[in-house]
Amino acid sequence: RHRPPLRPSPTWPPPREWAGLRGGSDARTEVRPAAWPRGAWLSGFCGLPRAGCCGLVAAFEPITVGLAIGAASAITGYLSYNDIYCRFAECCREERPLNASALKLDLEEKLFGQHLATEVILKALTGFRNNKNPKKPLTLSLHGWAGTGKNFVSQIVAENLHPKGLKSNFVHLFVSTLHFPHEQKIKLYQDQLQKWIRGNVSACANSVFIFDEMDKLHPGIIDAIKPFLDYYEQVDGVSYRKAIFIFLSNAGGDLITKTALDFWRAGRKREDIQLKDLEPVLSVGVFNNKHSGLWHSGLIDKNLIDYFIPFLPLEYRHVKMCVRAEMRARGSAIDEDIVTRVAEEMTFFPKDEKIYSDKGCKTVQSRLDFH
Numbered sequence: 251r252h253r254p255p256l257r258p259s260p261t262w263p264p265p266r267e268w269a270g271l272r273g274g275s276d277a278r279t280e281v282r283p284a285a286w287p288r289g290a291w292l293s294g295f296c297g298l299p300r301a302g303c304c305g306l307v308a309a310f311e312p313i314t315v316g317l318a319i320g321a322a323s324a325i326t327g328y329l330s331y332n333d334i335y336c337r338f339a340e341c342c343r344e345e346r347p348l349n350a351s352a353l354k355l356d357l358e359e360k361l362f363g364q365h366l367a368t369e370v371i372l373k374a375l376t377g378f379r380n381n382k383n384p385k386k387p388l389t390l391s392l393h394g395w396a397g398t399g400k401n402f403v404s405q406i407v408a409e410n411l412h413p414k415g416l417k418s419n420f421v422h423l424f425v426s427t428l429h430f431p432h433e434q435k436i437k438l439y440q441d442q443l444q445k446w447i448r449g450n451v452s453a454c455a456n457s458v459f460i461f462d463e464m465d466k467l468h469p470g471i472i473d474a475i476k477p478f479l480d481y482y483e484q485v486d487g488v489s490y491r492k493a494i495f496i497f498l499s500n501a502g503g504d505l506i507t508k509t510a511l512d513f514w515r516a517g518r519k520r521e522d523i524q525l526k527d528l529e530p531v532l533s534v535g536v537f538n539n540k541h542s543g544l545w546h547s548g549l550i551d552k553n554l555i556d557y558f559i560p561f562l563p564l565e566y567r568h569v570k571m572c573v574r575a576e577m578r579a580r581g582s583a584i585d586e587d588i589v590t591r592v593a594e595e596m597t598f599f600p601k602d603e604k605i606y607s608d609k610g611c612k613t614v615q616s617r618l619d620f621h
Contacts, residue, residue: 394561397610
């Protein structure tokens with residue numbers, strides 16, 4: 251008889267040292283490094299047969315869930331175990347379609363001044379999720395200065411792919427300075443990263459992996475996942491073709507700003523900037539930038555990154571949009587006087603033209619607290 255998946259032992263997670271790992275290298279064995287992102291523990295602890303387990307995550311106490319499922323089964327008499335279980339716990343549903351209209355609305359209403367990112371991300375995700383047999387995982391590299399919306403977009407993407415967004419057991423966020431701080435431990439980090447991704451993709455083929463602060467990542471670490479991003483049907487018995495990898499980086503921000511400034515000085519609208527104006531420059535610039543995390547990376551050399559997505563520097567009008575959005579999110583009435591005061595408190599560059607906010611919208615929230 252089916253039973254709910256077992257939970258990790260009370261001693262989990264291990265101590266906050268990198269050497270304190272559990273599990274082996276087998277694809278069915280989960281590894282959770284100290285201080286690493288929340289994630290599915292299924293593959294090492296699941297008590298169900300593979301077909302009924304790998305898409306389920308124990309979000310409740312197993313006894314409670316078991317009793318609830320038993321009661322629901324007795325009442326309904328026809329719902330499958332998985333159907334009922336997924337009403338009580340988060341499930342990885344590979345057949346769950348992407349609501350392209352909802353994603354489009356989120357990007358258009360919540361992301362300001364980023365016509366390229368909106369267009370490319372919408373088309374890339376929609377095309378990828380509509381493809382029943384992708385040849386490789388979708389890999390996106392988002393570039394631009396802080397405060398331009400990269401993290402915000404990754405949050406929107408996560409929420410549209412998995413209902414719990416960044417809190418989902420199937421969405422994994424890595425921060426370079428937190429998870430890979432020591433240059434002398436690169437080999438250890440590479441091994442741990444491979445095990446972490448292998449275990450979680452085994453548990454959910456549609457897993458999403460977000461790497462923040464790529465510009466602070468020690469060169470070479472990210473190449474550990476190169477086999478997972480390549481055109482392989484399987485790697486050691488695991489298929490990664492339905493997973494999504496997103497890199498966030500400040501690297502290339504200077505190149506993006508230069509292009510935007512050239513358009514402005516030529517009297518052309520920022521909306522006239524096309525992906526072809528920036529993507530080739532970005533890929534070469536990041537590849538040759540020792541502080542990009544992708545310096546001389548095989549991911550670029552082998553063309554495994556599907557899109558380099560530029561985030562343009564934000565203008566005064568975009569900052570005001572951010573202030574209004576934050577006021578709405580707080581349930582406050584829009585006060586244009588406050589919107590203007592907050593926007594005018596920001597600093598802008600270049601020194602003479604003062605066109606772009608040097609922090610984007612990053613400090614809008616804290617500045618609004620003063621008004």
